[in-house]
Amino acid sequence: MARRVSTRHKVIATFAAWLVAFVIFFPILYMVITSLKTEPEAIAGINLIPSFTLESYVAVQQQNDYFKPFMNSVVIALGSTLVALIIAIPAAWSMAFSPTKRTKDILMWMLSTKMMPAVGVLVPLFIIFRDTGLLDTRIGLTMILTLINLPIVVWMLYTYFREIPGEILEAARMDGASLSGEIIYVLTPMAVPGIASTMLLNIILAWNEAFWTLRLAAANAAPLTAFIASFSSPQGLFWAKLSAASTLAIAPILIMGWFSQRQLVRGLTFGAVK
Amino acid sequence: MATRQTRTLARFMMAPAVVLLLIWMIVPLSMTIWYSFQNYNLLNPMTRGFAGWSNYVYFYTDPAFYQAIGNTLMLVGGVLFITVVGGILLALLLDQPIFGQGIVRILVISPFFVMPPVAALVWKNMIMHPGYGVFADISRFFGLQPVDWFAQYPLFSIIIIVAWQWLPFATLILLTALQSLDEEQKEAAEMDGANFLNRFWYLTLPHLARAITVVILIQTIFLLAVYAEILVTTNGGPGYASTNLAFLIYRTALLSYDVGGASAGGVIAVILANIVAIFLMRAVGRNLDR
Amino acid sequence: ETITIATVNNGDMIRMQRLAEDFTAKHPDIQLQWVTLEENVLRERVTTDIAAGGGQYDVMTIGNYEVPIWAKQGWLLELDGLGDDYDVDDLLPAIRGGLTVDGKLYAAPFYGESAMIMYRTDLFEAAGLEMPASPTWEFIGEAARKIKADNPDVNGICLRGKAGWGENMAFITALANSYGGRWFDENWQPQFDQPEWKEAFQFYIDLMNDAGPAGASSNGFNENLTLFQQGKCGMWMDATVAASFVSNPEDSQVADKVDFAIFPSKEGVDNHGHWLWSWNLAVPASSGKAEAAQTFISWATDKAYTEMVAEKEGWANVPPGTRTSLYENAAYKEAAPFAEPTLEAMNAADITKPSVKPVPYTGGQFVAIPEFQGLGTTVGQLFAAALAGQSSVDDALAQAQNIATREMTRAGYIK
Amino acid sequence: MGNITLKNVHKAFGATVIIPDIDLDIADGEFVVFVGPSGCGKSTLLRLIAGLEDTTSGTILIDGREVTDEAPAKRGLAMVFQSYALYPHMSVYNNIAFPLKMAKVDKDTIDRKVRSAATTLNLTNYLERRPGQLSGGQRQRVAIGRAIVRQPKAFLFDEPLSNLDAALRGTMRLEISELHQQLATTMIYVTHDQVEAMTMADKIVVLNAGNIEQVGSPLELYRSPRNLFVAGFIGSPRMNLITGAEAAKHGAQTIGVRPEHLKLSTASGTWKGTVGVAEHLGSDTFLHIQVDGIGQVTARADGEFAVDHGDQVWLTPEPGKIHRFNEAGEAI
Amino acid sequence: MGNITLKNVHKAFGATVIIPDIDLDIADGEFVVFVGPSGCGKSTLLRLIAGLEDTTSGTILIDGREVTDEAPAKRGLAMVFQSYALYPHMSVYNNIAFPLKMAKVDKDTIDRKVRSAATTLNLTNYLERRPGQLSGGQRQRVAIGRAIVRQPKAFLFDEPLSNLDAALRGTMRLEISELHQQLATTMIYVTHDQVEAMTMADKIVVLNAGNIEQVGSPLELYRSPRNLFVAGFIGSPRMNLITGAEAAKHGAQTIGVRPEHLKLSTASGTWKGTVGVAEHLGSDTFLHIQVDGIGQVTARADGEFAVDHGDQVWLTPEPGKIHRFNEAGEAI
């Protein structure tokens, strides 16, 4: 509808939207601002203009090296997402293009495995990890996160794949493509927006996973969730340092989210909701 | 599409995911069930032994048990309510032509990227803190007594925090759904004399049904497991006021190191989660087909 | 060889981390890997690891609560390789006693603390009050209310309210001890239904309501510290380590207006709470690098470390409460006005006899049984709810009694 | 009443002018069809009338009342969309009742009107179904039902049959024509289907790049196209347009002869040619003939006309059926 | 070579039998069109031949070799889908090259073949584009290009033109016919468009509910439909089917006369009737006439035949063009 949109309407909508956006974003903004304050400033009441000191960041880095957990987070989040995709793409293919009466049930069952309370199985898992030497390894965490996110990945991909006309795959089949050819050359590239969006969502979820990452890794594989846990309540004034550490912990994923926001949304529009 | 050959292949391709998830489900679950019938306290390895149903009785008779279930439902329901209603309103707002749409959208979805402990820490210390929080500053500005959120309204405060984290997700899904509403349908309704409210009620809302279903489904899965926010802010208290099932199990497992009791709790939670799941699928799953 | 050290994220530990270059310089063959965590997370992870034999850490920072329990389970290695220079006898007897099981030392104290009163001399003076040598709770109550009445934006008293066995329960247990209360009788029967508890807890709630800060139920050590440093508290009763923070002019606005006094007691009861805590370094049995670990522990808890800190950061910043020699050091006494009362408090604490009545357990502000973490925290929640006004004193105590009976029965203490 | 007048209507999207300047008068009860190539602005024009787009300048009158700035709902028109735009979650009944509900008509009246519309459209048995459970033709009828219950001053149809298959299109075409006769309401109908335009219209408006090329009854346009564009556009198969020497003979830049106006003979005639492709439809045969000195010409023969690829044939244009055009492409 | 034989082919989805039992023989180089009402199993039959579905029983032979259980890729057939099924993420070049790549043909050969196919199909200028940047007709051509590079034994087309508009459909129809002449490869073509079936086919297979009703050349089917179904299905507008007394006069249960075989006169004739709707197409006029004692009859008149609603006309069936059917609906 390319109807005349009165400028007044647009201005009001703009104002409202910006106001709401500001309110929603405020905690993050305030966190960043606080991270640039000195400690006494940080608790001195609302003040949106910090003194722009980086002393908290310096202090945080001194106390706890940022780059190692950061790399761990990157490796674990990316790794688990990729592995999950590799396992999930064929599964979603078969659910979408060769469905049976059971398909829906299997899907729902997969999703329901996510409802299992993690703490309930912590000790058994810890013991398994201990005995297999996976404790505090990137591989171990990657495995766990893969399993945790697999249901969501399968489900999302399934909804995307269902939007792809089966005729195209049949065309590939007629053209002599083997099954793997069909998936690699045709299905996957066609579903790129959906796969990208699934990937992004899962990187976010994996990045932010704070139960297993915190409990199955001590030092070598500890990601940023552990980093933040070392700042959550030390002695003395710590608002600014806490903010700095928090900012560091979420900045990479936040920035990635901002830049890939379009992909995330584009993927969501075809699939899950349509 | 469906020759015998491809069907067989299809089963084969699904196998890794299904088998992995089966293992992922069955191994820990069976271990959990096994432990739930054991006396097993990590800190007291001497007292191992068969426990019968005592772990279940113990967990079930926990004075916090019923309140935890109630709190779990409140938490899930409250967050769903806020995010769905808020998400719809936000989506409607963002669907309007506005200046700087891209930036607004980025700002609105940002909370989704924040890891739960950070979100909880920021809200607890910088926003809701009765002494130094922004809310307290605002109250004082108006000459009011600052509210001690986590003491006075613990569950509500947690709902707010969790809702803040999930609102972007709901908004995003609902916004994309909104944008997929057939333009011609809107015009038809306009021709039919429907005003904005009518169009929303009779056209937009039913169109969003599926998206709302997706939001409810996915969020429920995550919301049933909320615990980090509680751990960081209220630790389940005061009393049991903000203890949900996940946290109750957490408390049993990682504060008392009572593996048997926690396992029993885990089994109970699995059963309850499945009841919720079945209920959810029945009530809402139908919407997913179409 | 790389050893992994789990530490809590408090100031002294972070300082140790910073100074560890000294260690690596002396022991180039040993690399250090730090896992610094918030106290609760640390405890949870370290406990899981040691109980399940995860073997992820070589040095653990644990409290004197865990040491005897874990040592009994055989989870800790005896510290027999601390070196010849390590003057074990210099350790404060109270502290050392808490770390020794069957005559063997299982952990080396990094710093120790008891509890005491910190108060504002200026406010006391203005109110015409004087802190007695051995204050009673009655006096404290009056003083707090008076200060509050005189100074609208200052709280008469700041006390822990945040739920947790190491948070509000530490204080309340010490308070109850000083009222003649105890957690359990000789048969492990919980005692919350006894008048001592009722009296003590009622006193606490009333005092906090009348003269405590708003939102006290979320205040722990950190929050109170901040409040006090900002001049918002007339009195504060908490761990002795706080003394160095409140008297440090860099962080504290009231550094020159604080004085210290021994933890109060109830009139007629000779008990000052018996609060005794130490953070200690220990080597888990699952560590494969015990020798290197002990080398490190020896470095971190030795007198030489104290001197190094003193040299680099000043005497006021050395970890307190572990060695007699420190309190005999003139330079320290000079730099730390709180040295005297701290030592006094530490020596007064007897964790084998926390209450005037007999008890089947050891521990001052805690009960040294494995179940205490869970039980203490749950009871702490109930008490915090009462403080937040969500339940009454009687209800809170009744529920506490109920839950404690339940847990003790389950754990097999009550037959 | 449903008299619609457009005066100097101009429409631009940003800088792109879609409709330069149009005047049009539609009488009450008329069935007007807009035809034109894709993208020429048919839909836009219809939407301007509906009020779904604003005019950039110019005025629109309905029954003499200016409605240029009025909301669509206020104009008293009803529209049937190409995609039907049914409300997918409402039953057929509710779909048809919707405009009445919006107009706050009371329940009984709604019920009566919906049922009467359903009877008219043969939908009585489907009232409880959802649109998703209907066939294309039925959906189309529901869309029409939704339009007629309001008794609008005029109906606007935007390619309403283009999503249907050929057979159904034929049936629905007749149904709409009948409806028009029954209701005698003004109808404006956009299509690019020749047959629909020719058979349904009282008046055809031929649009080209936003301009009206010609307005007239179907046979008027068929018999005397005003210019080359209309000549080429109306009629199927297309009129043969011949330039060069042959046209000059008739004193024109271009001459046009429709395939059905070429007499075929295997013996003699005006133009001689060779048969290329012959399309046998049974009832007719379309011959694509390469005529010497003229080029490719299409001719229609009856179904039994027996020729084959490569045969020689003679063509003779029927006298009086030759259209002549000048350099500007206008009919002479 | 591209000789396809179906023997006793039977197909059921679960309990629903779609194709009861079919025998069919398609000779090498033939252009065979499957027609039939929607849902009669045309696509299913095509997909069975392609190998995209399994037969429930029966055998399929290609060039005498049994392929019943072979994978689609092995059968050496190429298929053009209704939706074109182009790979949206590949350029036109890569789309056409894809089957060769899958067959591991070397790069140079691929390039040569793709370019030659592109030349044949007039696609040379679009090789770098994505399908999304092409018009409907161009996409259709790419789909065909993808099919021809492999030099398959036979082409299978499933309603390849149904997504195009009328004009384009006409052009593409001719192009495919020409391609067939050029390549002389077997083609099986599914459509429900009369014109396509009639003009393109060497042989039409009329399907009804999974059964073959008749097989024959277009004009054979037009001239001598074997039964009522074929009679009604082939020819547009539909044949007038008349039962009752009039049919009995001809010694049949039903007689059929095509609209184009009815002579019209305003003066005299066999049957008298009243003109109902008259559809003026310009070139022709279709009259729907209410004939006394017979019912509604459609007749074709030329474009200039001037009658109006309600006029009296006489109809005379052309002799020898009357089809007669018995009770079972079979032609006598």
Ligand SMILES: Nc1ncnc2c1ncn2[C@@H]1O[C@H](COP(=O)(O)OP(=O)(O)OP(=O)(O)O)[C@@H](O)[C@H]1O
């Ligand atoms: N909202 C819009 N913004 C910009 N240009 C538009 C808009 N809507 C339509 N147009 C342009 O206006 C022209 C006319 O469009 P319109 O839809 O009226 O064509 P049409 O005659 O209906 O074509 P078709 O037969 O394909 O439906 C087209 O070139 C189109 O691209």
Ligand SMILES: Nc1ncnc2c1ncn2[C@@H]1O[C@H](COP(=O)(O)OP(=O)(O)OP(=O)(O)O)[C@@H](O)[C@H]1O
């Ligand atoms: N996978 C399937 N499972 C069950 N039934 C099916 C399946 N595919 C097709 N059918 C049914 O088989 C019948 C024939 O379908 P088919 O697609 O072959 O018809 P068609 O002749 O191609 O029709 P159209 O002209 O509409 O394309 C239909 O009734 C259809 O519902």
Ligand SMILES: [Mg+2]
């Ligand atoms: Mg249009």
Ligand SMILES: [Mg+2]
């Ligand atoms: Mg088909």
